[in-house]
Amino acid sequence: MPELPEVEYVVRRLREYAADATIRKVYVADARVLRPQTPRLLARRTEGRRVTGYERRAKNILIHLQDGWTLRIHLGMTGHLYWLPLPEKLPPATRAHFDIPGGRLVYEDSRMFGRIHVHQAAELPELFADYGPEPLSDAFTWQSLRAAAQNLRGPVKPFLLDQRRVAGLGNIWAAEALFAAGIDPRRGVATLGDAEWRALHRAIRRVLKRAIAGTFTVTAKASDFPDADLLTMRVYGREGQPCRRCRRAVRRMEQASRSTFFCPNCQR
DNA sequence: CTGCCCCTGTAA
DNA sequence: TTACAGGGGCAG
Secondary structure, three states: OOOHHHHHHHHHHHHHHOOOOEOOEEEEOOHHHHOOOOHHHHHHHHOOOEEEEEEEEOOEEEEEEHHHEEEEEEOOOOEEEEEEEOOOOOOOOEEEEEEEOOEEEEEEEOOOOOEEEEEEHHHHHHHOOOOOOOOOOOOOOHHHHHHHOOOOOOEHHHHHHOOOOOOOOOHHHHHHHHHHHOOOOOOEHHHOOHHHHHHHHHHHHHHHHHHHHHHOOOOOHHHOOOOOOHHHOOOOOOOOOEOOOOOOEOEEEEEOOEEEEEOOOOOO
16 A cells, blocks of 8 residues: 555654664564565664664665664555554564564564565665656656656556656556646657646646645554545546546556556546 | 566455 | 455566
């Protein structure tokens, strides 16, 4: 479930609840979430080290530690990462947890598409070398978006999901941004004009900012993130329901084996 | 680019 | 029982 806004939420919560934590001990209940690394390696690199900062890069959570180590946690489809105060019981889908003073950092993940890796901080630039700009940073402009599509063909929706073009857009907000920009997800990137690139760029930023603000308006359990608010979606998950703008039925189609929702009337 | 794979849970 | 799920890596 987590996309950029939820990952951002997690990072801000960790800064709030687990600032200056020291990792005392690591427990791995299912080593598959570490692949290709191992519990032994994870323990060796993290135990006894203090957290020096939390950061989000695309949909990755970075936990910087003393001695130049960084935990990189990707939540995949069903991952959750949050601080849990000590008396509370670990949930059944806990795959790993980190003991810190006063509580635990819990990594829960039913489908285990997420990953926990430890890296030397120096190797991070290489790790993220292929990522596109952060959509909420100054580096992301409508010109940079247009440039990322140079010499590419194919529909705009899969283009937006490609982390090398823009970092951190997922299926929901790609669909919502295209609706906000009034662009049909089937349109080829080569057919978009400057006015459309501008509109798309603006829509991506607006939609993500609104989603981030939204995650903070709902109270979440144990500082975990709340589910994306389907009530505020314009098209995502609304197949057959009336478009909130023109009342015509929202359509669902498949693109690159992912579902795409759009309004054929409002998006052209 | 698309298709297949990785996994489990939930709803129709 | 089947369909579907908001993640990404990899081969073709």
